[in-house]
Amino acid sequence: MAKQEISPSVIRRLPRYYRFLGELSARGVVRISSKELSQQMGLTASQIRQDLNCFGGFGQQGYGYNVSALRSQIGQILGVNEARRAILIGLGNLGRAIASHVNYPDCGCELIGLFDSNPFVAGRDLNGMPIHHTETLAGFCHQEHPELAILCVPEQAAPALANQLAGLGVRAFWNFSHGDLRLNDPALLVENVHLADSLLTLTYGLGHDITGEPADNPLR
Amino acid sequence: MAKQEISPSVIRRLPRYYRFLGELSARGVVRISSKELSQQMGLTASQIRQDLNCFGGFGQQGYGYNVSALRSQIGQILGVNEARRAILIGLGNLGRAIASHVNYPDCGCELIGLFDSNPFVAGRDLNGMPIHHTETLAGFCHQEHPELAILCVPEQAAPALANQLAGLGVRAFWNFSHGDLRLNDPALLVENVHLADSLLTLTYGLGHDITGEPADNPLR
DNA sequence: TAGATTGTTAATCGATTAACAATC
DNA sequence: TAGATTGTTAATCGATTAACAATC
Numbered sequence: 341m342a343k344q345e346i347s348p349s350v351i352r353r354l355p356r357y358y359r360f361l362g363e364l365s366a367r368g369v370v371r372i373s374s375k376e377l378s379q380q381m382g383l384t385a386s387q388i389r390q391d392l393n394c395f396g397g398f399g400q401q402g403y404g405y406n407v408s409a410l411r412s413q414i415g416q417i418l419g420v421n422e423a424r425r426a427i428l429i430g431l432g433n434l435g436r437a438i439a440s441h442v443n444y445p446d447c448g449c450e451l452i453g454l455f456d457s458n459p460f461v462a463g464r465d466l467n468g469m470p471i472h473h474t475e476t477l478a479g480f481c482h483q484e485h486p487e488l489a490i491l492c493v494p495e496q497a498a499p500a501l502a503n504q505l506a507g508l509g510v511r512a513f514w515n516f517s518h519g520d521l522r523l524n525d526p527a528l529l530v531e532n533v534h535l536a537d538s539l540l541t542l543t544y545g546l547g548h549d550i551t552g553e554p555a556d557n558p559l560r
Numbered sequence: 561m562a563k564q565e566i567s568p569s570v571i572r573r574l575p576r577y578y579r580f581l582g583e584l585s586a587r588g589v590v591r592i593s594s595k596e597l598s599q600q601m602g603l604t605a606s607q608i609r610q611d612l613n614c615f616g617g618f619g620q621q622g623y624g625y626n627v628s629a630l631r632s633q634i635g636q637i638l639g640v641n642e643a644r645r646a647i648l649i650g651l652g653n654l655g656r657a658i659a660s661h662v663n664y665p666d667c668g669c670e671l672i673g674l675f676d677s678n679p680f681v682a683g684r685d686l687n688g689m690p691i692h693h694t695e696t697l698a699g700f701c702h703q704e705h706p707e708l709a710i711l712c713v714p715e716q717a718a719p720a721l722a723n724q725l726a727g728l729g730v731r732a733f734w735n736f737s738h739g740d741l742r743l744n745d746p747a748l749l750v751e752n753v754h755l756a757d758s759l760l761t762l763t764y765g766l767g768h769d770i771t772g773e774p775a776d777n778p779l780r
Numbered sequence: 781t782a783g784a785t786t787g788t789t790a791a792t793c794g795a796t797t798a799a800c801a802a803t804c
Numbered sequence: 805t806a807g808a809t810t811g812t813t814a815a816t817c818g819a820t821t822a823a824c825a826a827t828c
Contacts, residue, residue, distance in 0.1 A: 355757035401786040402828040419767035437657030448763040512762045529765040531758050537575035538751050540638050542732045543668040545749040547639035621810040622804040
């Protein structure tokens, strides 16, 4: 789409911009300058202007940015208006929470199927959505063409499952199973979520008493 | 502790090293070179040597690194042998999953209390652990001195709750509520987890068809 | 017009990679 | 000893910040 390559650091900041602008918008804020926004988000004004300019001039000199226009443009770039078909596999503790708690439409996704390999779980339902047996995955994918799979299965099961799904046309994987999922095909997208890694940075911080100016504190 | 300041990028990679070394160790691998490890982790050998050297010479020229020794040294640095007292507030879908799914002892933590403000939830239990009412937080903290709080409460409730807890001695916050938690005191640690942000990077990727060499693909 | 604030270029900073001497 | 691989310095790269001219 955009020919000029966008750096990964910028892309990873977009959801956060989108979130903050959404809250400002909800609070009825019409315009904001890079300076004000930088203070609220804990970034520099320079960085905000630099980031937003990757996509073209969203602001107006002497005025700032129109909050709702900027928000919807970032939303457009992220793809929140899409409805990427997603399936979730593995309805243990975490799988059920991820299925219920995440607002899929807000993320440009649509959760169209739930799967579990346990025959005591398959056949039941979650919030009215039926849970299918993983044996029916191939048939389901041939019919419904999901492009994103959310993996909440045990670590050992994840690689084979991901490869099977890739063969069935799934192009993106949101992986919650322990252990990093690494796939060979560079066209496939993988986002490994490791909650424990995040908790460990706090454990580290508690043991090393990082104190000082906010700017000096790498973990804030 | 370490006088020489460790960069945040290195700190954030430590949990991942720890995880990979744990798996190697479990598979009985005794020694590994930075080159081999780099291939498995998708980093450069140079970076691994650079990272590990922040903490002193863990390796041995001509040999490589002893897997289990390296693992336990990184574990030591992270603080996995501690038992940081943690409480979790908010036992909705996500809170229950975070309470049950995360292996706290492996992360140097001990979950010592669960709290919810809903009187229909408080009084019940989760996996045998009683759920207290949030009104009893102050008394509990005075007695038990938790240093870490896991916030799974609604966005609006988070800031006031965090400030109350900070006043009660809590020094670190693992925040799952929507919206970033930003506290004034620079001595407090905050780790904001936004699952939706992670999903949005996949939505972005699906819309922009990032393809190319693995090394060229910023989102892998 | 004067004031504000962007868009954009240049300077700085930090993080990653390459190279190689030290040494097991 | 010869081979391997680290520890560490120097070179490169990318990301952030500062500065300021353009312009609303």
